[in-house]
Amino acid sequence: MSEAGAIPSIVADIMSSPVVTVDIQTTAKDAANIMVQNRIGSIIVTEKGRAIGIVTERDMLESVLALGKDPITVRTRDIMSSPLVSINKEAPILEAIRKMRRHNIRRLLIMEDDHLVGLVTEKDILKAVALASLTSFHSLLTIK
Numbered sequence: 001m002s003e004a005g006a007i008p009s010i011v012a013d014i015m016s017s018p019v020v021t022v023d024i025q026t027t028a029k030d031a032a033n034i035m036v037q038n039r040i041g042s043i044i045v046t047e048k049g050r051a052i053g054i055v056t057e058r059d060m061l062e063s064v065l066a067l068g069k070d071p072i073t074v075r076t077r078d079i080m081s082s083p084l085v086s087i088n089k090e091a092p093i094l095e096a097i098r099k100m101r102r103h104n105i106r107r108l109l110i111m112e113d114d115h116l117v118g119l120v121t122e123k124d125i126l127k128a129v130a131l132a133s134l135t136s137f138h139s140l141l142t143i144k
Contacts, residue, residue, distance in 0.1 A: 011087055011096050011108075012090060014120055014124040014128045016120070019044050019118060020040055020043055020044070021046045021051070022043055023046055024052065027075060028055075028069075028071040032071065035057070042054050044119070045082075051084055052080075052082055052084070085109070086109040086110065087120075107119060107122070108121075
């Protein structure tokens with residue numbers, strides 16, 4: 001959050017940074033191990049340092065495991081979703097919600113001058129909305 005105790009209002013207040021990434025040539029197995037080590041549900045795929053796709057837990061299940069493919073031979077480029085959907089870090093959280101709904105996605109990249117600076121998930125947004133709601137509710141209860 002930008003200020004101690006402040007209610008989050010913009011994407012920068014709730015984004016995760018730095019973002020965990022893998023190269024386009026990384027195997028599905030290695031990407032999965034990195035996701036497990038970092039306790040994350042998705043990983044950004046890069047080519048020459050530029051974010052070009054995303055691999056999620058669901059991608060691993062549907063495009064590797066369910067099809068009986070060997071995760072040692074499958075590359076992230078083969079299972080990633082692309083193009084990526086991004087938003088500016090100064091955008092209001094409500095704009096992020098709308099963009100996620102419009103694109104039917106659960107994760108948004110946060111870009112600044114064509115550089116990946118963060119990631120915001122549906123879970124991050126739910127936490128922010130819950131905090132804002134609880135804070136508002138608390139102020140109603142403390143009025144004398």
